[in-house]
Amino acid sequence: MRFARTLPLAGLALCAWLGLAGAVTAQGNGRSQSEFPVATDARLEQSGETVRLTMALSRPIEVTTAVIAGPDRVIVDMPSTNFQVQPTAARKSAGFVSAFRFGLFTADKARIIIDLAQPAVVVKAEVRPVRGGFGELVIELRKATRAEFQAAVAATPARDPEATAAIPPQAKPAGETRQTIVIDPGHGGIDPGAVVASISEKSVVLAFGVRLKEQLEASGRYRVLMTRDDDRFVPLAERVGIARAAGADLFISIHADSLTQAQDVRGATVYTGSERATDAEAARLAAKENQADAVAGLDASEDTQDVAGILMDLAKRETRTFSAVFARNLVEKLGGSVKMHKVPLRSAGFRVLSAPDVPSVLIELGYMSSPKDAELLNSAEWRGKAVAAVATAVEGYFTGARAPIGKAAENRR
Template identity: 30%
Template sequence: MPGTPQIRPESLTGESATPRRRPVSRRTVLKAGGTLLLSVFAPLPALAAQILAVRVWPAEDYTRVTLENDSDLKATHLIIKDPDRLVVDIEGLQLTPTLKSLVAKIQSNDPYIRQVRVGQFTPSVVRLVFDLKAEVKPQVFTLAPAGQYKHRLIFDLYPVREADPIAAMIEKGDWSDQPGSTPVRPSQPPAPVAAPGTAVQAGQAAQAAQSPVLLKPEPAPGLPPVQTPAPADTPAKPDALAQRPAPTPDREKDKPMKVTRMITVALDPGHGGEDPGALGATGLREKDVVLAIAKRLKTRLEQHPNMRVMLTRDGDYFVPLGTRVEKARKVQADLFVSIHADAFVQSSARGSSVFVLSEKGASSSAARWLANKENEADNIGGVNVQRHDPQVASVLLDLSTTAQITDSLKLGKAVLGEIGGINRLHKGSVEQAGFAVLKAPDIPSILIETAFISNPEEEAKLRDLDYQDKLADAVVTGIRHYFAKNPPLAKSRIA
């Protein structure tokens, strides 16, 4: 009412009826807003890496354990003695059923791992303890995504004392105790076959024909005695291997003589382990079929008493490209034959091929494409770049001589001619490209693409055991024809 005095709340009984509002300062507003922003944008706890798959690849050469994951992992490791154990701590990881499944993947016949224990060591660290059967040299490294794989953490367990490849072949019965001297029984009928020496190097090609090393073989079990060779113009038949030996360049060489050494052939089944190679429409993996063919080829070659074979891998595990070449050189191989099954983006591509090394570029765009694809095997299979020896790589790249390529072309032509009797050829001549696996400087080397696994009809052929047998027979016949026409020099006895 007009004239009525205003009564303030604070005048009532000394207490205000409503709380007194203090003026809100600008600082208070800014402080509250900052707190709100911090609560909204504060970083969330880091998510643990996810293990996508675990794989174990046991082999005599080494055992590999692979953890595939969605991010790059950091791991530390140490060796503990008495008993031998490998302890690995992986950061940023939590125990999952996938990781626990590693325990069941260790096989009882693994040469190096007895068992593995997996546990959550700290809230963010998983510890793996590998109980070992023997002392090992572990290689622990990571691989960036490649091919079908994401990030991978790799444990390679190598033996401390690497096996001597020649000693291993002797133990398996693939190598005579005295490789430098194998007497031939004089009672046998004279039917010598040219045996090789070291690969012909520069300046030796002309001398090779003048100084061949000949071998008069004994009949292999289940095979008839060696017959007189067919005329040179007689077409080759893959199933006539046992009846037709390689011809000798000179009848005077038919005289019985002492064998100075055996023929050593290095067979290289491509891919393996982490690297499956090409895949067929029905799921046939290149690494599986080429290993099967290589084993059949090994059996047939060893039916001839003057031949022995070394496989660069005899199981499902990965071997780096350079290591394949080194293995062949360690056993002083006379030939290197790499076996593959081709694939192309178009399923209509078909036919078998034989390739040799080229120093001047690929003989065709298709050969270049294929070489680039095969040379990616180290990225997919997984090579520890810190363990890679650049000096060895330089030697393998730089020492490929014209003589080696010349001999390889002769071998390739002999083998291709025989394969053409059992399958259509993709191209009627030997092709050339920069295949890393063919770069041994002193060994004639070829790469056989047995068929296109990407072609449904040829994939079915590759599955067929009869085709695998015929292919192996054809390759053996081609190898024998090569040695008959190109007898290389003898080499010194293996120490």
């Protein structure tokens, strides 16, 4: 539940691009980010028991503010916006605000999330007119008691789950004989993933996913889909749903973790899904990745897809067997081209690997917290080697003795 209100914003700001590496086309409505209002110059400041977040905007918009508990946060929803704000700005804290983040949330909506270390309520959300016709978005929060905070949360009836803008699920076309592979670049939009210096995980894994898709499609043997092909947030359940709706024969999720307390740890790791983690580090990573929806401001209740109990236990075990086969193949092929973690093959309870009928793996390309890994993750040469290794592993999986689960099930009929 949350407390919400819609506020018109007045004022114009003519803001310059800070240099994206090319315009990104928004899915769903065909618009490019150059058509969106632009937000720049984010500042977080404390004054007594008040914390103020400000941003410059390029044209009038409307915003909806909300207070949500568990974890405590303030959400500011707005039309799709081109955020020209450095990722490092969002990690700054001020008073009871521990951090904030921003990004696309759906095809027609952007979102700012302000994380609260202590209870607070929204006391102001407006755009101040400034000289030259510019405007400044002002979100002002006041420190509150727990009772005041809970009253604000409970002030509005439960809202309907919010629709998100994943790529529409695509069923396998009639007569399609190629294997279907779904590539899942982790994080995206409002959820940046790990951020080191000015580089975010969501950008690193998207670049890798796009390159992998191109290489797999070039062979002509695969139908390749992506859970996202731009800077868009996609809930975990929808990622799984895209693969299942497409009749995927293989699901590959791409990530690049960060360990702030262990910068010497580096190398790629391949994970399969399991209720029981192989070790504490695998369990920690799964718990972290499973919080992606909360990071984007979704309530746990908004994830309504239940993938448990859909297939017989035999089919679930078979899926995991094929996942393990592909994972071992991946470790072998990646190990011949790139640096691997000292424990390169692991398993844990990743929600994104929960499809009971689609063999699935999650690849951690490396650790962005490692200076050496960070350098490689942003290297086109390294990316080419890693992509080629993954593509080789895919080829080996589909031409090996074990067929994907869909084909195996058909053969038993």
